[in-house]
Amino acid sequence: MHSSSTSGSRLSLNSFFRALPIKTLVLSTALIPFSINASKTNQYNAVVNSSKLTVVAVSNPSIVFKDGKFKHGFGYDLAHNYAQSLNVKLDFQTVSDNATALKMVAQGKANFAITTASMQTIEAKRLTSFSASCGDFNSLQKNGLNTEINWVFKQAEDPLTATASGFVCQSKQNGATQQLAAFYNRNVVKKDDWNVIQRDLSKRLPIYKASFQRSAQQYDLDWHLLAAIAYQESYLKPDSVSPTGVRGLMMLTNGTAKEMGVRNRNDPAQSIQGGAKYFDMMLSRYSYISNPDRRWYALVAYNMGPGAVESIQKRIKAQGKDPNDWMNLYNYLTRNQAQNGRYKQAVQYVTRIRAYLEHIKTTPRLLEI
Structure with a gap:
């Protein structure tokens, strides 16, 4: 995903291509040789000069999930990382269908589109495209993601198209694609379990909705997210207790409850208020990290404690990596989860809450509660 900073000089196109193996520059339409300085009006120059990359995408579980003012998803994160590599701001827009997305690219209203349109449809529009996974269909398929996700550009010969293709294939080679796909795994909750989850939420969520909304408003949080945290913590059972x-x-420790002003942890309203306050503290603690990464950091800290997260950040930094990039934290947790049960628990914790949040926000019956 992405860190909070985009510091450093802008990507040099010449150095970018020197660093890339030729085989990574694979497009569905063959690249036409170009001179980088030949055209002053190409998309690459326009993006760099405006410091903005405009991307349009079809709303799709494999591409982007819009959560209020925040967005997350496999396609979104990959595009954000590309924008960051160019040291420009991402303007990410969503549309309802592939035709609209392709039209915006053809008309120059977007620098590129993320779609699931067929190659035949794209070529009929005289556009060019390549796989968003650089052909790593296995990573997408095993995580329940659409293998047909592609990046669509107006012209194959534009430097922006070439750098994007190189970036996507580098992401495959360095493992970033596999990490993103694993985090956005659509199979993290088994299909049969969704029936139980749906039943639980339909039955219990109406009881505590007012408390979730009240506490969320107090701390400027999304009440659906608080509900997702609570379901992961206790299945929305106020008398839950762990060994x-x-x-x-909200499964608060005795110490955390006292710190948050909670006198009775078994009282649902007090527990929700205390959990909301503590989660807000975690979000504030990672205010230097941009969203949606900040949310994932805060959730791990809610689960493991901020001290544990800080220790991992130090180890990541010692490895020469950005400690404020969620994919680096996620990768560290997953690589070491076999030796540390808390890491495995944290990975499951965040991915399941993400899945529950998306489920609540996309199920009409739950939204009507």
């Missing part, structure tokens, strides 16, 4: 002594709807 380690955490209890209540």
